[in-house]
Amino acid sequence: MISVVILGAGNVATHLFKAFKTTETINVVQWYNRNSDSLNTYKNEVAITDDLSQLAEADVYIVAVSDDAVKGLTKKLPFENRLVVHTSGTVKISDIDKKNRQGVFYPLQSFSKSAKLDFANVPICIEAIKSEDYHLLKDMAIAIGSPTKKVNTDQRKVLHLAAVFVNNFTNQLYRVAHEITESEGAEFDLLKPLILETAKKVQELSPYMAQTGPAKRNDKKTLNNHAKLLTNKHHKEIYDLLTKSIQHTHGRKKL
Amino acid sequence: MISVVILGAGNVATHLFKAFKTTETINVVQWYNRNSDSLNTYKNEVAITDDLSQLAEADVYIVAVSDDAVKGLTKKLPFENRLVVHTSGTVKISDIDKKNRQGVFYPLQSFSKSAKLDFANVPICIEAIKSEDYHLLKDMAIAIGSPTKKVNTDQRKVLHLAAVFVNNFTNQLYRVAHEITESEGAEFDLLKPLILETAKKVQELSPYMAQTGPAKRNDKKTLNNHAKLLTNKHHKEIYDLLTKSIQHTHGRKKL
Numbered sequence: 001m002i003s004v005v006i007l008g009a010g011n012v013a014t015h016l017f018k019a020f021k022t023t024e025t026i027n028v029v030q031w032y033n034r035n036s037d038s039l040n041t042y043k044n045e046v047a048i049t050d051d052l053s054q055l056a057e058a059d060v061y062i063v064a065v066s067d068d069a070v071k072g073l074t075k076k077l078p079f080e081n082r083l084v085v086h087t088s089g090t091v092k093i094s095d096i097d098k099k100n101r102q103g104v105f106y107p108l109q110s111f112s113k114s115a116k117l118d119f120a121n122v123p124i125c126i127e128a129i130k131s132e133d134y135h136l137l138k139d140m141a142i143a144i145g146s147p148t149k150k151v152n153t154d155q156r157k158v159l160h161l162a163a164v165f166v167n168n169f170t171n172q173l174y175r176v177a178h179e180i181t182e183s184e185g186a187e188f189d190l191l192k193p194l195i196l197e198t199a200k201k202v203q204e205l206s207p208y209m210a211q212t213g214p215a216k217r218n219d220k221k222t223l224n225n226h227a228k229l230l231t232n233k234h235h236k237e238i239y240d241l242l243t244k245s246i247q248h249t250h251g252r253k254k255l
Numbered sequence: 256m257i258s259v260v261i262l263g264a265g266n267v268a269t270h271l272f273k274a275f276k277t278t279e280t281i282n283v284v285q286w287y288n289r290n291s292d293s294l295n296t297y298k299n300e301v302a303i304t305d306d307l308s309q310l311a312e313a314d315v316y317i318v319a320v321s322d323d324a325v326k327g328l329t330k331k332l333p334f335e336n337r338l339v340v341h342t343s344g345t346v347k348i349s350d351i352d353k354k355n356r357q358g359v360f361y362p363l364q365s366f367s368k369s370a371k372l373d374f375a376n377v378p379i380c381i382e383a384i385k386s387e388d389y390h391l392l393k394d395m396a397i398a399i400g401s402p403t404k405k406v407n408t409d410q411r412k413v414l415h416l417a418a419v420f421v422n423n424f425t426n427q428l429y430r431v432a433h434e435i436t437e438s439e440g441a442e443f444d445l446l447k448p449l450i451l452e453t454a455k456k457v458q459e460l461s462p463y464m465a466q467t468g469p470a471k472r473n474d475k476k477t478l479n480n481h482a483k484l485l486t487n488k489h490h491k492e493i494y495d496l497l498t499k500s501i502q503h504t505h506g507r508k509k510l
Contacts (some may be wrong), residue, residue: 068476090480108445110452110467121448155441161481162432166446167453168468169497170425175462175504177417186410190363191421192458193376197365198422199454203447207430212365213423221323225345226416234503241496242424248489249430 011111013064089160125151215246266366268319344415380406470501
């Protein structure tokens with residue numbers, strides 16, 4: 001049995017708590033938040049505290065707080081030589097105060113408060129200084145059904161950056177498509193199967209191999225027709241830059 | 256029974272042929288291509304010709320050729336007053352020679368040669384001049400299990416443009432993410448569940464509601480950290496433009 005204390009009350013903390021509760025090998029012994037009111041919903045399921053000096057003993061302390069708060073909070077922990085991990089994509093492992101054993105347990109997925117989450121679809125990026133800590137974190141990830149990967153701080157940072165491209169930026173392209181279709185009273189809903197197919201395609205093929213369309217083919221007639229349709233200057237900027245990007249990737253000179 | 260002649264041998268023609276063959280209400284009576292060799296695989300399943308003067312009589316002629324060829328090919332058809340439709344997202348309905356009854360049967364999806372296609376995930380955008388032609392085209396779409404929508408030429412053009420954003424441009428963001436992760440020896444594969452989740456999220460929520468991340472929150476510390484990580488000038492251009500776009504959509508001044 002792995003005993004865990006969770007610190008923080010955000011989406012990651014809450015989803016991890018719920019996932020850990022479903023396992024037979026992880027025991028959440030305590031849940032801390034600066035303001036314990038936000039944990040009231042769970043007070044019948046787990047011991048709750050807002051007092052760092054009252055933290056229970058555990059195998060792992062999971063610090064799932066905002067990036068800026070990791071350093072300060074781990075400094076205030078009233079014990080030494082225990083395993084303390086954060087869950088952030090951008091915070092260095094060394095930002096965890098070094099009086100404890102440092103680690104990272106970064107779930108690479110988009111978390112919303114309400115939506116149900118299947119941890120089979122949440123790769124956990126693990127970093128630890130000591131080999132036994134790495135294996136304990138890996139066992140935790142396996143217990144909740146997640147794939148795992150050893151990822152160092154530099155790799156984690158670029159994964160977080162790349163995640164912004166495939167999640168936030170991609171979603172913004174969906175938004176622009178929504179604006180474009182609405183401008184002519186066409187239905188954005190008609191694009192939803194294509195959105196899903198585009199995401200499914202790169203589960204098997206590399207994005208390089210999956211690419212199609214007028215930019216890749218350098219189909220000037222279609223590119224010109226699209227340019228005429230793009231009345232919104234801002235949409236046109238995105239169109240031009242991403243067309244250039246595709247042609248850069250696929251060697252427009254050769255096409 | 257609806258009798259159909261298909262003209263053209265590309266991906267759309269081939270996928271439609273295969274889908275029609277599975278139905279009990281559509282009979283493909285003939286398949287034409289300028290070069291009939293490319294249809295040799297199917298010669299035991301359907302009558303094949305490369306001679307326009309030999310075209311069989313049918314309820315619908317589906318012209319699934321390249322955009323540029325629609326006008327010329329429909330002009331050369333040796334009959335009048337029959338239903339002739341193209342399958343293009345960008346060609347006007349009036350580009351079909353007016354000696355025949357004009358229509359459009361535009362499947363809004365990304366077609367690759369090899370991949371199997373479930374037409375339940377392919378919305379068909381239908382346009383026709385005559386009401387009975389519209390209903391015949393709708394019955395054809397229903398027979399292959401596709402959702403259908405009445406879409407005029409202007410709407411179809413913006414749908415095709417918007418499809419470039421959600422398909423080609425999104426795929427290029429995946430490609431950039433691939434380049435970014437590879438640059439630090441991190442695994443692009445770790446992003447695949449997030450890619451799928453991002454596409455699934457907008458099946459239910461609007462892209463506006465689905466947006467998250469540092470650009471929307473105007474989280475300057477993360478934005479600055481990402482700027483430092485972006486050593487590729489071209490990736491940085493995309494990062495900056497799409498960050499600006501998200502902040503424009505979500506009113507950065509208020510955040």
